[in-house]
């Protein structure tokens with residue numbers, strides 16, 4: 001029985017692999033920059049492929065670059081139990097986000113094999129393409145496409161910041177198959193579990209080594225552009241101005257207030273991007289472009305905040321006689337995790353005797369889209385100081401090893417099988 005499995009997790013080897021993967025970076029260490037289908041990211045893919053092959057997984061890659069490593073089950077007609085995460089990294093971030101769930105899953109497979117475990121269902125490890133929205137402005141590109149939430153037509157519409165179409169970029173990276181074959185049918189997977197760093201401070205504050213995710217917050221992005229008239233900062237007098245930047249400043253303060261005054265404890269809203277044109281000290285801003293990120297577990301509350309931000313942006317623009325464009329770029333639904341998959345993780349943790357808590361994820365992950373295909377959950381391990389998306393992101397090797405151990409036991413439980 002999986003409960004009796006005695007697994008050895010090689011924390012040192014896994015840490016060495018995490019450190020090696022961090023060297024595939026376009027930023028000087030300790031920062032990591034690894035952006036989809038750049039030469040560096042393609043080399044990193046090769047490194048991961050090598051490790052998957054060493055773990056005796058059979059590889060398949062789809063037309064957007066999702067990589068699947070399959071461990072055949074005793075009954076290969078059964079839907080697979082899946083796990084995985086991403087290895088792309090936003091500019092100047094750290095080496096653990098996503099990576100722990102990919103390299104950790106490989107270590108989990110190695111540990112299960114070493115213990116002589118044979119799964120009944122197949123176990124599939126997925127390295128998702130572009131969880132981060134850095135290059136093509138859409139987060140979870142790979143898992144979104146798998147779930148059918150990013151159709152071939154929409155994929156063909158994507159361009160990066162330099163105007164390169166997604167289709168040309170992926171072909172250049174060697175992915176030439178039809179985009180029609182990316183979407184997976186419902187029932188393709190039995191279940192999905194993602195191991196990930198928490199990226200927040202709660203586990204550390206609670207002095208707990210493990211979190212089991214019960215829901216993932218619903219993110220939405222609102223793009224706002226204010227357009228007024230530019231001009232010389234000395235010669236255009238105040239009554240004659242249509243300055244786009246004070247309008248943006250008003251909106252940014254409103255966004256903060258909208259989230260602060262929400263009655264939902266999980267409501268958050270952020271302006272993390274603001275471009276000012278032409279962007280000179282002696283020039284009135286003719287145009288300002290901002291993006292607002294809005295999240296909540298509660299969909300009604302999240303949607304209410306989105307509506308309010310849209311309305312406030314329009315009101316500000318009209319009062320200040322500016323042209324404007326307000327677009328809700330995306331508004332994904334929150335996901336509730338699968339009871340039985342959560343149960344498998346909890347049973348594994350309890351059998352191992354580790355303390356843990358259940359929690360919601362306020363960051364969004366590939367799991368959000370996998371939830372369209374099958375029941376899911378996530379295993380969180382602590383992030384030092386709650387830091388993530390920065391070079392000093394850190395999770396202790398023993399915490400990662402514990403997460404991998406729980407993941408391995410969970411995969412064994414879900415896949416069924418024999419020692």
Ligand SMILES: [Zn+2]
Nearest residue numbers: 097098131365
């Ligand atoms: Zn991540």
